Amino acid sequence: LQSARKGQSTTNLKDIVQKKLEMLGEKFCADIDRGSFPAIRMKSRSTSNIFYSQELRQYVLGDATITRSSRNIAHLRPLTQMIWTAYFVHELIKQKKTSTLRDVYYSAQAYDIFFKDQSESDNIITDLETAIGHPRESFNVFPEERSAVFGDLTIEYTVPGYEGRRLNLSSHPDGVMIGPALTDAKFIETSADKVIVIEKGAMFTRFVEEKVYENFNAILIYTAGQAPRSTRYFIRRLNRELGLPIYIFTDADPWGMHIAMVIISGSANAAHLTELTTPDAKWAGVWASDIIDYNLPSDRLNDRDIKRLKELKADPRYGDSHWQRQIDIFMKIKKKCELEAFSRYGLTHIVEKYLPERLKELEA
Amino acid sequence: LQSARKGQSTTNLKDIVQKKLEMLGEKFCADIDRGSFPAIRMKSRSTSNIFYSQELRQYVLGDATITRSSRNIAHLRPLTQMIWTAYFVHELIKQKKTSTLRDVYYSAQAYDIFFKDQSESDNIITDLETAIGHPRESFNVFPEERSAVFGDLTIEYTVPGYEGRRLNLSSHPDGVMIGPALTDAKFIETSADKVIVIEKGAMFTRFVEEKVYENFNAILIYTAGQAPRSTRYFIRRLNRELGLPIYIFTDADPWGMHIAMVIISGSANAAHLTELTTPDAKWAGVWASDIIDYNLPSDRLNDRDIKRLKELKADPRYGDSHWQRQIDIFMKIKKKCELEAFSRYGLTHIVEKYLPERLKELEA
Numbered sequence: 001l002q003s004a005r006k007g008q009s010t011t012n013l014k015d016i017v018q019k020k021l022e023m024l025g026e027k028f029c030a031d032i033d034r035g036s037f038p039a040i041r042m043k044s045r046s047t048s049n050i051f052y053s054q055e056l057r058q059y060v061l062g063d064a065t066i067t068r069s070s071r072n073i074a075h076l077r078p079l080t081q082m083i084w085t086a087y088f089v090h091e092l093i094k095q096k097k098t099s100t101l102r103d104v105y106y107s108a109q110a111y112d113i114f115f116k117d118q119s120e121s122d123n124i125i126t127d128l129e130t131a132i133g134h135p136r137e138s139f140n141v142f143p144e145e146r147s148a149v150f151g152d153l154t155i156e157y158t159v160p161g162y163e164g165r166r167l168n169l170s171s172h173p174d175g176v177m178i179g180p181a182l183t184d185a186k187f188i189e190t191s192a193d194k195v196i197v198i199e200k201g202a203m204f205t206r207f208v209e210e211k212v213y214e215n216f217n218a219i220l221i222y223t224a225g226q227a228p229r230s231t232r233y234f235i236r237r238l239n240r241e242l243g244l245p246i247y248i249f250t251d252a253d254p255w256g257m258h259i260a261m262v263i264i265s266g267s268a269n270a271a272h273l274t275e276l277t278t279p280d281a282k283w284a285g286v287w288a289s290d291i292i293d294y295n296l297p298s299d300r301l302n303d304r305d306i307k308r309l310k311e312l313k314a315d316p317r318y319g320d321s322h323w324q325r326q327i328d329i330f331m332k333i334k335k336k337c338e339l340e341a342f343s344r345y346g347l348t349h350i351v352e353k354y355l356p357e358r359l360k361e362l363e364a
Numbered sequence: 365l366q367s368a369r370k371g372q373s374t375t376n377l378k379d380i381v382q383k384k385l386e387m388l389g390e391k392f393c394a395d396i397d398r399g400s401f402p403a404i405r406m407k408s409r410s411t412s413n414i415f416y417s418q419e420l421r422q423y424v425l426g427d428a429t430i431t432r433s434s435r436n437i438a439h440l441r442p443l444t445q446m447i448w449t450a451y452f453v454h455e456l457i458k459q460k461k462t463s464t465l466r467d468v469y470y471s472a473q474a475y476d477i478f479f480k481d482q483s484e485s486d487n488i489i490t491d492l493e494t495a496i497g498h499p500r501e502s503f504n505v506f507p508e509e510r511s512a513v514f515g516d517l518t519i520e521y522t523v524p525g526y527e528g529r530r531l532n533l534s535s536h537p538d539g540v541m542i543g544p545a546l547t548d549a550k551f552i553e554t555s556a557d558k559v560i561v562i563e564k565g566a567m568f569t570r571f572v573e574e575k576v577y578e579n580f581n582a583i584l585i586y587t588a589g590q591a592p593r594s595t596r597y598f599i600r601r602l603n604r605e606l607g608l609p610i611y612i613f614t615d616a617d618p619w620g621m622h623i624a625m626v627i628i629s630g631s632a633n634a635a636h637l638t639e640l641t642t643p644d645a646k647w648a649g650v651w652a653s654d655i656i657d658y659n660l661p662s663d664r665l666n667d668r669d670i671k672r673l674k675e676l677k678a679d680p681r682y683g684d685s686h687w688q689r690q691i692d693i694f695m696k697i698k699k700k701c702e703l704e705a706f707s708r709y710g711l712t713h714i715v716e717k718y719l720p721e722r723l724k725e726l727e728a
Contacts, residue, residue, distance in 0.1 A: 097573055097711060102567040106707035109661060142564045146588070148510070148541050161575065162537055173523055174543030177512050179569060181537035201508045205543060209461055211622040224510070300387065310564060344468035347461060350382055 003307070014093060014184070021090045024131065028083065039069035039219070042131045043272060050271045052316035057279035059271035059317075060128075068127075070289070081124045082131075085112045087126070089139035096160045098140045098180040130272040135229060138275070143228040147173030150208055151192055151219030153238075155185040170311045173208050175222055183230050187241055190219070194359075195238050197221045197281075198248040199259055203339045203350070211349040216359065227263055229276055235263055236278045247362065252291055253336035255303070255306040257283065259328070262307065263359035265317045274286060284358050288329035291337050294354065297344050298335040305336060376456060378548070381502045385446055385454040388495065392447065396651060403433035404443070406495045407636060414635045416680035421643040423635035423681075425494075445488045446495075448477045453492070453503035460524045462504045462544040465489065482710070494636040499593060502639070507592040507614040512539030514572055515556055515583030517602075519549040537572050539586055547594050551605055554583070558723075559602050561585045561645075563623055567714070569701045574715040579724065583608070591627055599627055600642045610645035610724065616655055617665070617700035618672040621647065621690070629681045648722050652693035655701050658718065661708050662699040669700060 024040070031038040044064040045050070053060045068075045068082070088107060092099055099107065105121040108114065115121040125136050132139070153169045159181045166188060169176060176182070196218045198204045204222035212218055219238065223231055238244050248263055250256030260283035266276050291298050302311070312318050313327050330336070342350035388404070395402040407413070408428040417424045432439045452471060456463055463471065464509070469485040472478065479485040489500050496503070517533045523545045532550060533540060540546070559584045563567045568586035576582055583602065587595055602608050612627055614620030624647035630640050655662050664674070676682050677691050695699070706714035 086547075098569055099711065100704070101657075101706045102702070103566050103570075103707050103711070106661060106702075106704050107711060110710050111709040142569070146538070146565055146586075147514070157537065159537055160573075167535055171535060172540045173521070173526055173545035174510070174541040175537040176536045176540050179565075181539030200689075201510055201543075202467050205462055205506070222510075275696075297470060331466070338465045338466070338470075340470050343463075343467050344473040346474050347463065347467070347471060 013134070013138055017132060017134050018090065018093050020132050020134075021086050021139070023095075024086055025083075025090075037069050037071035038079070038083075039071070040082070040131060041065050041067045041068055042127065045126070045130060045272055050268055056274065056277075057317075058266045058277045059268045060274070060276070061271050069282045078124060078127070081108075081113060081115065081121070082127055084108065084111060085121075085124050085128055089136075089141060092140040098142050100144055101136075102144070104141060113191060126269075126272070133276075135233065135270075135271075135273050135275055137230050137233055138181065142180050142183070142230055145224065145228045146177045147224050147228055147231045148177055148181055148204070148222045149182070149219065149234070150175040150222075151190075151195075151213045152217075153190040153192060153219055153242075154188040155182065156188050157181055158184050158186065163338070169219070170213060175204065175220075178221075178228075178231050178234050180230075183234060185317075187237070190242060190244075191217060192219045192242075192244060194216045195219045195221060195235065195244050195246045195255055196284075197223060197227070197235060197246060197248040197263065198339070199223055199225060199248075199256060200339050203249065206347065207351065210348055212351055212355065216355065223259065223263075226259055229270075232263055232266075232276045232278070235281065238273065239280060245363075246278055247284035247359065249285050249339060250283070251336070251338045252286035252296075252298075252330075253290055254277065254305055254312055254330070256286070257312065257323075258308075261312075261323075263315055282362055283323075284362060285354070286337060286341070288326045288333065288340060290354075291333065291335050292329075294342070296337045296341040298337040298341070301334045301336055306331070306334075377498070377502055378414065379519060381496060381498050382454065382457050384496050384498075385450050385457075385503070388450055389447075389454075394600070401433050401435035402443070402447075403431055403435070404446070404495060405429050405431045406491065409494060409636055409660060414442060414632055419564065420638065420641075421640070421681075422630045422641045423632045424638070425635050442488060442491070445472075445477060445479065445485070446491055448472065448475060449485075449488050449492055453500075453505060456504040460473070462506050464506055464508055465500075466508070468505060480544070490633075490636070496638075499597065499634075499637050499639055501594050501597055506544050506547070506669055509588065509592045510543055511539045511588050511592055511595045512541055512568070512586045513546070513583065513598070514539040514568075514586075515554075515559075515577045517554040517556060517583055517606075518552040519546065520552050521545055522548050522550065524620055533583070534577060539568065539572070539584075542585075542592075542595050542598050544594075547598060554606060554608075555581060556583045556606075556608060557581045558611045559583045559608045560648075561587060561591070561599060561610060561612040561619060561627065562703070563587055563589060563612075564703050567613065570711065571715065574712055576715055576719065580719065587623065587627075593634075596627055596630075596640045596642070599645065600639065603642045603644060609727075610642055611723065612650035613649050613703060614647070615700070615702045616650035616652055616660075616662075616694075618669055618676055618694070621676065622672075622688075625676075625681055625687075646726055647687075648719070648726055650703060652697065652699075652706075653691045654718075655697065655699050656693075658706070660701045660705040662701040662705070663696065665698045665700055670695070670698075 028038040043061040049062040051063040248260040392402040407425040413428040612624040
């Protein structure tokens, strides 16, 4: 059994974020004590300052900065909102509670801080992510959507009431949810040597039923479409902390490809964050070429699919030759297909034939 | 601790369904042996044969029947498709595998049975539900979407590889998924005296963090919007087998009301089934009247909301005076609000004030 190498990392992360929030507050107080207007300088998130980094294989912010100062009347409102938000999430961490974007929006009203709508409060939280340099999940603001995991990984909880308790993630064959408790858990031990990420619930259940976790030593993750941010963070941890390779299976269409890509390289609007990507994760299928090679039942690409493929073709994240080739094949055959299409050859075909062939190919 | 009263029921259900499928096959064979055209008679699902039953508090089918006979060339295709589908799901039960609607559509191609699209195969599965009298989950065709549960309930698995293994559903604070394994599990023991069903992930997490399961002896269920059928079946089992009252919390708008109503009284297109409803479950909030009584932050109803409220007003499932009154209040104040709106009074307000007041009111 493999032991987790950096099991302490999340606990440390919370401490670091708490410290950074406190430093932010101390800085404002010091400004006031010195008789100067409180202000904060942070990286600009304007599109002109977003660049694709070949090295990090994700979008990043450039060097342009903006200063938000209480000297400027136009800045007073967002600055005040940001200071309150920093206070609020600091309380969340201290009290070990979690929240959501929607919840933060309403909570502000308890403090007579008003946002005109949720997009205003969401934007301030993104400012705070930029200033602190960590995703909102690290200050306990979690997404509404949830996905699930199944496999031989023993974790240890750090959330109140569960501190020190352990669970093996193969305890429940339908999968356990990836929420705040799992996000902050320590990784203790695993016998797995890979992670298989699956877009569809049907295939996740098929992989559990066909004992992929045992026969392929895999931890299985179900994303339920586009992976929620906390799931992308969890996948990154499995890759970084346990050194496990990540294989992503999606439908063979531009939307499936992009589910894989967002796990691998993130999105442009998270260019201010580097903790949500897993650049070494691999899109393992279903490829456009698989539609031909495995003679899979398919549907015709529609106009929206084709428009999207053209966008992806020009996207720097898709610069690699494998991605480019798959996009070209999609365009040529004008077909797409779903993970379930393998059932055309019987329910177990995908696990007994396709999966081992693909893993062998990718591991080579 | 309370022990489950009818812990064996799901195992028996699978046996019953398997037997019914076999009887269906034997009937076709007997028809052929007798030299007559194989045929099946079943209740008509045409809208003229769908009625609301005050007694069952759900839509049911009337006495009109249809006969599908191989004597009629126009019936040959759907009859053949239905026989194959019955064979396929019988195999699923025998091999203890599960599938989805999408998967059944593709699997047919492995047997040279063709459906022109998924709606055709979905329809045949509904025919089979009608003929057998049990929901498709009972013959292992599960929904793609999943929801979650958390609370003190010990279950015992019956799925392959897990037979006899037990799990307490409070083992994972993010919740465990309600999928095939949980649907077929036996209920062993619980200390809970109620079930609280919640539409939103944020509130589910809040209820876990604020220890509602402990302080209110509740099993918590997260539906993620409209409850998937397997979740409705699971809620019914908690009510019927364990005798637990069910309280449903949704947003205060017509869509939230209807999430509660579908759990309580089902939908018109499941009029052929009686195992998916929980007529004694209660919509516990957020009511239109709560927006006024608790002075909650609200949004204006839009045209779609108002149109929907008018439909619900005329819907026989909403005949009860409490529903009618709430619809009238919505119409009058022209406002809606979300579960998260309680955060306006602090994160714990909903659990510390609203929840106990509402439960007291409903239990009175």
